[in-house]
Amino acid sequence: MSKKLRLGALASGGGTNLQAIIDRCQDGSIDAEIALVISNNPDAGALERARRAGLKCLCIDHREFSSRQDYDRAVVKALQDAGVELVTLAGFMRLISEVFLEAFSGRIMNIHPALLPAFPGLHVQRKALEYGARFSGCTVHFVDGGVDTGPIIIQAVVPIRDNDTEDSLAARILEQEHLIYPQAIQLFSQGRLQVNGRRVKIEPPLEPSPAALVNPPL
Ligand code: GRF
Secondary structure, eight states, X not given: OOOOEEEEEEOSSXXXXXXXXXXXXXXXXXXXXXXXXXXXXXXXXXXXHHHHTTOOEEEOOGGGOSSHHHHXXXXXXXXXXXXXXXXXXXXXXXOXXXXXXXXXXXXXXXXXXXXXXXXXXXXXXXXHHHHTOSEEEEEEEEOOSSXXXXXXXXXXXXXXXXXXXHHHHHHHHHHHHHHHHHHHXXXXXXXXXXXXXXXXXXXXXXXXXXXXXXXXOO
């Protein structure tokens, strides 16, 4: 059997994406193992989930560092010491510096709860509702120096309903996040993601998606 990809996961919050990745590693749908979970938040539910799964985890609290670069150096060292090959940001509520980007160039993924490039940043479910968009969704992308700007790996489209609230929309988007993040990781672990500028090609390609989604329906 070939060696499993060693994942690092960084999370600040409840950790449902982390849980999806843990579950898919355990059931064999992802050929990877989580080598280390790091949170900047001592109270993160993600740390509890990691402990419950018997994973190595660390809290590296950003409040103990005087600069973003110093913080990132500590995180990078922990990831390197654990032999991490791919870093997955899973609700990690911090911007990362060039220190981090250089250490893991092309090997950092993020999940964002909107259809990028629409609605980068924070509170994006509310922004999609306020804008009157008919669809939102979620995006897994490689991380570059911008905020939610890196090359897009996979997206799921979620229709917005007239009676949606920020919470109901966030919940439906989250369900899709839990499907597409493991898929992106698995494609990476299989060596199938080829990045060419902004475009990420999947080789060999998957079956094409349906021609269109229409909301409200025709
Ligand atoms: C998700 O919506 C993710 O897209 C965003 O932060 C949220 C984290 O949720 N980056 P969880 O901690 O994985 O439950």
